[in-house]
Amino acid sequence: MTLVGPIWRATVLTLFPEMFPGPLGVSLAGKALASGLWALEARDIRDSATDRHRSVDDTPAGGGPGMVLRADVLAAAIDAADCGPDRPEDRPRLLMSPRGRPLTQSQVVELAAGPGPLVVCGRFEGVDQRVIAARGLQEVSIGDYVLSGGEIAAMALIDACVRLLPGVMGKLSSGADESFSDGLLEYPQYTRPQEFEGQPIPEILVSGDHAKVAAWRLAEAEALTKARRPDLWAAKNSRQKQPKNTTKG
Numbered sequence: 001m002t003l004v005g006p007i008w009r010a011t012v013l014t015l016f017p018e019m020f021p022g023p024l025g026v027s028l029a030g031k032a033l034a035s036g037l038w039a040l041e042a043r044d045i046r047d048s049a050t051d052r053h054r055s056v057d058d059t060p061a062g063g064g065p066g067m068v069l070r071a072d073v074l075a076a077a078i079d080a081a082d083c084g085p086d087r088p089e090d091r092p093r094l095l096m097s098p099r100g101r102p103l104t105q106s107q108v109v110e111l112a113a114g115p116g117p118l119v120v121c122g123r124f125e126g127v128d129q130r131v132i133a134a135r136g137l138q139e140v141s142i143g144d145y146v147l148s149g150g151e152i153a154a155m156a157l158i159d160a161c162v163r164l165l166p167g168v169m170g171k172l173s174s175g176a177d178e179s180f181s182d183g184l185l186e187y188p189q190y191t192r193p194q195e196f197e198g199q200p201i202p203e204i205l206v207s208g209d210h211a212k213v214a215a216w217r218l219a220e221a222e223a224l225t226k227a228r229r230p231d232l233w234a235a236k237n238s239r240q241k242q243p244k245n246t247t248k249g
């Protein structure tokens, strides 16, 4: 496949660059990385420390447990990563953070369509608030739980984007039918054997009637979404009830 323009690039700022590519170096994302469909750069925040001990953190102002990533060191790391002709400044700058806006598939689609983000991985108690504002970092959470660092969260975000890049998943699966693509969770999947521990594959799926299969899948997806994710179901219904935009001219 011929790619036009610069490839999608993720730049990760971390205290543990050796964690990358990690899981992003195997399977779908790893093959795509090896074949140049996307690029990954893991940069050590510690390289921007200025003192003899290469310190990156300090105690929280006002007291309390743990340490906080220093604003000056992180700002210098962001500036060093952003400069250069092949690194356009309009890349999204993200900070993985449990306080952030929860990551959604629509945000992933948006990120995958852009040049690729700069992703800051927090550690300790987090990051000095001043650098978040000064460098326009958008806080992104991968769920309501606390990890020990932003690296695994960054990998989750990057993996979700990479699989949507042109040429990564191949022609057969486009992602258009998957969970969240239409505000619904995905319908149940089956494959051979025809019978497993006395349970057959639902008859309709082996009927060869494509319209009936599609209707069955939609009904299953709706039932699953209603039962497991009433929030998604309510959001889908309220979108459907909204009047269509009737702009004239």
Ligand code: SAM
Binding pocket: 095, 096, 097, 098, 099, 120, 121, 122, 123, 124, 125, 126, 127, 140, 141, 142, 143, 144, 145, 146, 147, 148, 149, 150, 151, 153
């Ligand atoms: N003290 C912080 C708080 O209560 O919000 C938690 C800091 S956590 C131990 C260290 C780092 O892990 C965070 O700065 C962030 O980068 C990352 N992290 C932890 N949980 C995360 C989540 N759910 N989503 C994204 N990043 C997360």
